[in-house]
Amino acid sequence: MSARVLDGQALAGRMQQEITPQVAAFAARRGRPPGLAIVLVGQHPASEVYVRNKLKAGRDVGFRADLERLPDTASLGDLLALVERLNESDVHDGILVQAPLPKAFGPDAAARVFDVIAPDKDVDGFTAVNVGRMVQGRPALVACTPSGIIELLVREGIPLEGRRACVVGRSDIVGKPMALLLLQRHATVTICHSKTADLPAVCREADILVAAIGRAGLVTKAFVKPGAAVIDVGMNQVTDAGLAAQLFPEGHPRLAKFRERGSVLVGDVHPEVAEVAGALTPVPGGVGPLTVTMLMMNTLRAARARMDGTR
Numbered sequence: 522m523s524a525r526v527l528d529g530q531a532l533a534g535r536m537q538q539e540i541t542p543q544v545a546a547f548a549a550r551r552g553r554p555p556g557l558a559i560v561l562v563g564q565h566p567a568s569e570v571y572v573r574n575k576l577k578a579g580r581d582v583g584f585r586a587d588l589e590r591l592p593d594t595a596s597l598g599d600l601l602a603l604v605e606r607l608n609e610s611d612v613h614d615g616i617l618v619q620a621p622l623p624k625a626f627g628p629d630a631a632a633r634v635f636d637v638i639a640p641d642k643d644v645d646g647f648t649a650v651n652v653g654r655m656v657q658g659r660p661a662l663v664a665c666t667p668s669g670i671i672e673l674l675v676r677e678g679i680p681l682e683g684r685r686a687c688v689v690g691r692s693d694i695v696g697k698p699m700a701l702l703l704l705q706r707h708a709t710v711t712i713c714h715s716k717t718a719d720l721p722a723v724c725r726e727a728d729i730l731v732a733a734i735g736r737a738g739l740v741t742k743a744f745v746k747p748g749a750a751v752i753d754v755g756m757n758q759v760t761d762a763g764l765a766a767q768l769f770p771e772g773h774p775r776l777a778k779f780r781e782r783g784s785v786l787v788g789d790v791h792p793e794v795a796e797v798a799g800a801l802t803p804v805p806g807g808v809g810p811l812t813v814t815m816l817m818m819n820t821l822r823a824a825r826a827r828m829d830g831t832r
C-alpha cells in the first residue's frame with residue numbers, strides 16, 4: 522500500500538484563488554487593500570526566505586504587504602516601539618514579527634512582543650487574548666500552521682469526529698493549538714512530547730497522527746496504525762550523510778539531491794511511513810504552503826473585523 526498524498530501546495534493554490542476576489546471586493550468597498558506588516562530583525566538566512574515568501578503571497582492576493590526591517594544593532598525596546606507604531610497604523614491590519622528573534626533580546630523576548638501586538642492585528646494568533654479566545658471556542662485569529670492542517674484534513678474528507686488523534690509536540694505555536702483545534706472538531710486527542718513513555722505505542726492508537734517535533738524521520742512505520750492519516754509538520758535541513766542514507770534508499774532521487782547539494786529538507790516522518798499510512802503530507806509541499814495561505818486568510822479576516830466588525 523502507498524499512502525494517498527495530501528497535497529498542501531495544490532490546496533494552497535486553490536485557496537489563494539478563493540481569497541483573491543475577496544481581497545478585491547474588500548479593496549473596492551473600503552478604498553484600500555488589506556495591509557500586512559512583517560517585521561524582520563537582523564540577518565537570518567532562513568527568515569529572509571520565509572519573509573520573502575510571505576510578502577510575495579500577500580502581494581499575489583492583492584494585499585499591501587510591507588517589510589519593516591530592524592538592524593542587528595536594534596534593541597528589544599526598538600522592536601516593541603515599532604510594533605506599537607504598527608498597532609496605530611491605519612493601513613496595516615496584520616502584524617507579524619518573524620521568529621526567531623536575536624538571542625541577545627533574552628529568553629522572554631517573544632512573549633514580550635506578543636504582549637504588545639494588538640490582538641485584532643495578531644495574524645499569527647500568538648497573543649494571550651487570541652490563544653485564550655481559541656481555548657474558549659470563541660472567534661479568534663488562530664495560529665496559521667494548525668489551522669492550515671485542519672483546513673487540509675476537512676477539505677480532504679478525513680473524518681475527525683469521534684476519531685483518535687495524536688499530536689507529537691507541545692509547542693505554543695504548533696502542538697498545543699493543533700490539539701485544541703482537533704478537540705474542537707470532536708476528535709479524542711492525546712498530546713505527546715519528549716517525556717512520553719513508549720511513544721510508538723501511543724502514536725499507533727491514532728487515526729490522525731500529527732508530528733510537530735523537529736527531528737528528521739523520527740516517526741517510523743512502528744508509530745503508525747495502518748490506514749492512519751499522517752501530518753508531517755517538521756522541517757529539518759539534513760546535512761549528515763549517514764542520516765540521509767537512513768532516510769532514503771540507494772537510488773532514491775532525494776538521496777541523489779542530497780549528494781549533489783550537501784543537504785536535503787525532510788520532515789519528522791520517515792519516508793517508509795508511506796507504506797502503512799492511508800494518507801500523508803509530503804515535505805516539502807504539505808503543511809508549509811498552507812501556513813502561508815492561512816496567514817493570508819487571517820489578514821483578510823483581521824481587515825474585515827477592523828473595518829466591518831465581521832470575520
Ligand code: NDP
Nearest residue numbers: 666690691692695714715733734735754755756808809812
Ligand atoms: P519546538 O522545538 O518548539 O517543539 C518541539 C516539540 O517536540 C516539543 O514539545 C518537544 O517536547 C517535542 N519533542 C522533541 N523531541 C522529541 C522526541 N524525541 N520525542 C517526542 N517529542 C519530542 O518546535 P515547533 O513546534 O516550533 O516546530 C516543530 C517542527 O515543525 C520543527 O521542525 C519546525 O521547523 C516545524 N514547523 C513547520 C512549520 C510549517 O509551516 N511547516 C511551522 C512551524 C514549525 P518537549 O516539550 O518535552 O521538549
